[in-house]
Amino acid sequence: xxxxxxxxxxxxxxxxxxxxxxxxxxxxxxxxxxxxxxxxxxxxxxxxxxxxxxxxxxxxxxxxxxxxxxxxxxxxxxxxxxxxxxxxxxxxxxxxxxxxxxxxxxxxxxxxxxxxxxxxxxxxxxxxxxxxxxxxxxxxxxxxxxxxxxxxxxxxxxxxxxxxxxxxxxxxxxxxxxxxxxxxxxxxxxxxxxxxxxxxxxxxxxxxxxxxxxxxxxxxxxxxxxxxxxxxxxxxxxxxxxxxxxxxxxxxxxxxxxxxxxxxxxxxxxxxxxxxxxxxxxxxxxxxxxxxxxxxxxxxxxxxxxxxxxxxxxxxxxxxxxxxxxxxxxxxxxxxxxxxxxxxxxxxxxxxxxxxxxxxxxxxxxxxxxxxxxxxxxxxxxxxxxxxxxxxxxxxxxxxxxxxxxxx
Numbered sequence: 087x088x089x090x091x092x093x094x095x096x097x098x099x100x101x102x103x104x105x106x107x108x109x110x111x112x113x114x115x116x117x118x119x120x121x122x123x124x125x126x127x128x129x130x131x132x133x134x135x136x137x138x139x140x141x142x143x144x145x146x147x148x149x150x151x152x153x154x155x156x157x158x159x160x161x162x163x164x165x166x167x168x169x170x171x172x173x174x175x176x177x178x179x180x181x182x183x184x185x186x187x188x189x190x191x192x193x194x195x196x197x198x199x200x201x202x203x204x205x206x207x208x209x210x211x212x213x214x215x216x217x218x219x220x221x222x223x224x225x226x227x228x229x230x231x232x233x234x235x236x237x238x239x240x241x242x243x244x245x246x247x248x249x250x251x252x253x254x255x256x257x258x259x260x261x262x263x264x265x266x267x268x269x270x271x272x273x274x275x276x277x278x279x280x281x282x283x284x285x286x287x288x289x290x291x292x293x294x295x296x297x298x299x300x301x302x303x304x305x306x307x308x309x310x311x312x313x314x315x316x317x318x319x320x321x322x323x324x325x326x327x328x329x330x331x332x333x334x335x336x337x338x339x340x341x342x343x344x345x346x347x348x349x350x351x352x353x354x355x356x357x358x359x360x361x362x363x364x365x366x367x368x369x370x371x372x373x374x375x376x377x378x379x380x381x382x383x384x385x386x387x388x389x390x391x392x393x394x395x396x397x398x399x400x401x402x403x404x405x406x407x408x409x410x411x412x413x414x415x416x417x418x419x420x421x422x423x424x425x426x427x428x429x430x431x432x433x434x435x436x437x438x439x440x441x442x443x444x445x446x447x448x449x450x451x452x453x454x455x456x457x458x459x460x461x462x463x464x465x466x467x468x469x470x471x472x473x474x475x476x477x478x479x480x481x482x483x484x485x486x487x488x489x490x491x492x493x494x
Contacts, residue, residue: 088369089352092377092386101343101373102390104436109290116265116294123269128277134266139241145277147248147259156249164249166426171222171253173428178230181447193463197456202232205279206450207271208256209286210240210247212263218250223430224286224445225254231450237281239267263288265295272299285445287432306445310435311339314372314420315392315409317383317402318346322416323354327362329396330355332421334368342372343390345383352376391440393433394420410439464490 090097123130135141156164187197208224211217221238228236238256240247241263251259260278262270268288274280280303284296287309296305314333316326330342346352352374363369377383380402387395388408395409396418403414410433413420424431432445459467468487475483 089349089356089374089376092375092382097373098375098386101341101375102386104341109294112290112294113298116291116298119265120269120272120295120298123266123275124273127275131262131266131270131275131278134264135241135262138264138266139262141241141261143261145260145262147243147261152248152252152259155245156252159245159249163246167218167222167246167250167253170219170426170428171226171250173426174222174226174430175230175428177428177430178227178447181227182231183448183451183453191463191466193460193466195458197458199454199456201452201454202234203228203282203450203452204233205235205237205281206233207281207284208236208238209263209267209284209288209292210238210243211286211288211292212240212242212244212247216244216246218246219425219431220286221247221250221256222254223432225251225256227430227445227447228285228450229255231447233450235279235281237271237279239263239271241267263292265291268292268295268299272303283450285432285449306432306449307434307438307442308436309432311341312336313341313390313393313435314343314396315387315390315394316344316346316396317380317387317406318344318351318396318398319348319380319383321351321398323351324358325416325419326351326396327355327358329420330372331359331363331368333394334371338371340371341392342368343392344372344374345377345386346374347377347380347383349376391437393435393439394423396420408440410434410444461490 092098119134183200185198185200187195189195206228208221210221225236225238236256237258237260238251239260239262241261243259243261248259268284270278271281271284283304285306293308293310312333314329316329318326326344330344334340334342344352344355355374359369375386377386384402384405387406391408393410395406396413397403397406400414403412406412411423411429413423423429430444430446434442468491472484472487
C-alpha cells in the first residue's frame with residue numbers, strides 16, 4: 087500500500103473518486119436472466135441455480151434441516167450469533183419510527199401511521215466466505231419492524247448461515263442466489279411469492295439485478311465493494327494497519343484508505359501492513375494519503391463519503407458527516423461493527439453515504455399520514471387553502487373546499 091501526498095491530485099482522485107460499476111456485459115446478462123425468470127418462473131430459477139450454483143435438490147430448506155444444521159454449529163459460534171442478534175434487536179427497536187398525532191389548529195388532526203411491510207427478501211451472499219452476520223443484519227431489523235414474512239435467499243448456505251436464520255426468525259430459506267434469485271423475489275413465481283422489498287449486499291450481478299428490478303420492487307440501496315477511510319493524526323499504527331487489511335480482505339475491489347497529516351504515522355502503517363501481510367496480497371486495495379493538515383484529511387474523507395470511517399476522537403467524529411458509520415477512538419475496532427455492536431453493517435457504498443446511512447428497521451415500514459378535519463376545522467383553514475388554489479389557477483381545487491364551506 088503506497089503513500090502519496092495530497093498535492094498529487096490525480097493520484098488522490100484515483101483513490102477517492104469512484105462510481106458504481108456500469109459493466110455493459112454484466113447488465114446485458116442480468117437483463118436476460120431477469121426477463122427469463124419473469125417469463126418462465128420456477129423452471130428458469132431451477133435451471134439457473136443448477137447452472138451457476140450446482141443446485142441438486144429442492145430449493146426450499148425445511149425447518150427440520152435448518153434446525154439440524156444449527157445444532158451442528160460449534161457452541162461458541164452459536165453463542166456469538168445469539169449475542170450479535172441480541173444487540174441488533176436492541177438497536178433496531180430504537181430505529182422504528184414512532185406513531186404520533188398533532189393538531190395544527192382545533193378541528194384538524196394529522197396522524198403518522200407506521201405499518202410494517204408485508205413480505206421482504208433478504209439476500210445473503212455465499213461467495214468467498216459464508217456470511218451469517220449479513221443474514222442477522224437484514225432479517226432481524228425486518229422482524230423488529232413487524233414484517234410477517236422474511237424470505238432469505240442464499241445460493242450455498244452453510245450451517246452457520248442456517249443457524250443465523252433460525253436465530254433471526256426467518257420464515258423461509260431458499261437455496262438460490264444471483265440475479266435469478268433477485269428476479270424471483272421481485273416478480274414472484276408459482277412457488278416463490280413476490281416481496282415488497284429486497285435488501286442485502288451481493289456480487290456485481292446481484293447489484294445490477296437489484297438496480298434493474300428497482301422499477302418494480304423496492305430495494306435498500308446500491309451495496310458495492312466495501313470501503314474504509316481512517317482519519318488519524320496519532321493513532322496506533324498496528325491497529326490502523328489491521329483495520330485497513332480487515333476491510334481489504336473482503337473483496338478484490340475493496341477500498342482501504344488512511345488519511346493522515348503525519349508522515350511518521352503513514353510510514354509506520356506501511357511497515358505494519360508489510361509485517362501483517364508480507365506477500366502484499368491486499369496492498370493494491372487502497373492507499374495512504376499524507377495531507378497538509380488534519381482539516382484537509384477530514385475534507386478528503388468528506389469527499390470520499392465512505393461506507394466506514396474511523397477517527398481518533400469525538401472532535402473529528404463531529405466533522406465526519408458523510409459516512410455510513412463512524413468509529414471513534416482506539417478501541418472502536420471497525421470489524422466489531424461487522425458483527426456484534428448491534429449497529430447495522432449493511433451500509434451505502436460508492437459515495438451513497440453522502441445522502442443516507444445504513445440499513446435500519448425504518449427501511450421495513452410504510453410511514454403514511456391520516457388526516458381528519460371537522461367542519462369547524464375546515465372553516466378555520468379552508469379559506470386559505472382555497473386562496474392558494476386560486477393563486478395556482480386550479481379552480482376545481484378551490485371549489486372542492488368552498489363547497490364544504492357553503493359557498494362555491
